[in-house]
C-alpha cells in the first residue's frame with residue numbers, strides 16, 4: 001500500500017510513500033513496547049542530553065524540513081521555517097523535564113508519604129495535515145521526556161516532515177524503538193493505536209467527528225486520551241480599542257496557513273459604533289494580503305492542502321454574499337482567495353461551522369454582554385482574542401468567554417510555555433506548558449510507616 005503525494009501549489013504528483021499495514025503498526029508498537037523498559041531507566045540527565053541532541057539536529061535541518069513542508073503541504077516558507085523551529089524549541093523546553101519531574105512529600109500521621117510520576121509505556125500520537133511538524137512535537141517531546149516511548153502517525157497526505165524527524169531522532173542517538181513514525185491510514189494505523197493493548201495513551205489532534213470515535217475506542221481499555229479538536233474562535237473588537245491596529249492584525253489571525261488552523265479567529269465581532277470603520281480598514285488589509293507561491297519569501301498565504309479541502313471550503317462560499325476578497329495566483333494548484341463575509345444571522349453555516357479555509361465572517365454587536373453571548377454561542381471553545389483598552393473589561397470578557405486560550409490586544413495563543421487545549425467540542429485535556437510531561441505519567445503514592 002502507498003500514498004501518492006501532491007504538491008498543493010501546482011496540483012502535481014511528486015512522490016509515492018509507503019502506507020503501513022495493520023501488521024506494520026503492530027510491529028512498530030511491539031518495538032516501542034520492547035524499547036520502553038530501557039528508556040524508562042535511562043538516567044534523567046542522560047535522557048535530557050539525548051533530547052537536547054535531538055533538538056540540535058532538528059535545528060541543523062531547519063531549512064530542509066521547511067522546504068519539505070512547502071512542497072508537501074503548501075505552507076509558506078516563512079511559516080514552515082517557524083514550524084521546524086518550533087519542534088526544535090519544544091524539544092529543548094522539554095529536555096529540561098526529565099531532571100525536574102518531581103513528586104511530593106505529603107505530611108501524614110505515622111510515616112512518610114511520597115509520590116512518583118511514572119511513565120505510561122507506549123504513547124500513540126495521531127497528527128492531522130494542517131500543522132504536521134508542531135502538532136507532532138507537542139505530543140512526542142513531553143511524552144519522551146517523561147520516559148515513554150512513542151509511535152506517531154502523520155496524516156496520510158502530509159507525512160514527509162514527520163518521517164524525516166523520525167530519522168533525525170535516530171541520528172541524534174535515541175535508541176531504536178523509542179520514537180517511531182508510522183505513516184498510513186487513520187482507519188488502519190491510527191485505529192490500531194486505539195485498539196492495541198500495549199498502547200497506553202492516545203494523543204489525537206484532528207476533527208471532532210474522529211475525536212469522538214477515538215475517545216469511545218479508548219474507553220474499551222480505559223486508555224488515557226487527549227483530544228485537540230476543531231474551533232470557531234471569536235475575535236472581539238470593542239469601540240475603545242485601537243481599531244486600526246485590530247483591523248490590520250485580523251487577517252493574519254484567520255488567513256495564516258490559509259485558514260487551516262484550529263485556532264483561526266474565523267468570527268470577528270465588532271462593536272457597532274466602530275463597525276463601518278473596522279470593516280473599511282479590514283478591506284484594505286485583505287486586499288493587500290499576499291496569496292502567492294508559498295516558496296516565495298514574500299508569500300503570506302499558500303494554497304489549500306488538497307483538492308478535497310478546496311472543494312469543502314468552496315461549498316461554504318456558494319450562495320453567500322461575499323463582502324470582499326484578496327487575490328490568487330493564476331495557474332494550477334488548490335487556491336482560494338482570502339474572503340470576508342458580513343453576517344447578520346448567527347444560524348448561518350459560515351458563522352457557526354468550522355470552515356477550515358481562508359474565510360472570515362464579521363458581525364456587529366451592541367454591548368459587552370452581547371459580545372460574550374455571541375462568542376459563546378458555539379459548540380467549540382478553543383481560542384479567541386479581545387481588543388480593548390479597558391483592563392477591567394479585558395478581564396471580565398476573558399473570564400466570560402468559554403474557551404481554552406485567549407489573548408488580549410494580540411492574537412498569540414499557541415505558545416509552548418503555556419497550556420493549550422479546548423473547552424466544549426474543542427477537546428479534552430491540555431498540551432504544552434510546564435505540566436505537559438505529567439500528562440504522560442501515572443502518579444504513584446507510597447506510604448512508609450515509621
Ligand code: NAD
Nearest residue numbers: 127128129154155186187190191206207210228229230262
Ligand atoms: P481528521 O480527524 O480526519 O484526521 C486527523 C488524523 O486522524 C489523521 O492523521 C487521520 O489519518 C487520523 N484518523 C482519521 N480517522 C481515524 C480513525 N478512525 N482512527 C484513528 N485515526 C484516524 O482531521 P483532518 O482532516 O486531518 O484535520 C482537520 C481537522 O482537525 C479540523 O477539524 C481541525 O480543526 C482539527 N484540528 C484541530 C487542532 C487542535 O489543536 N485542536 C489542530 C489541528 C487540526
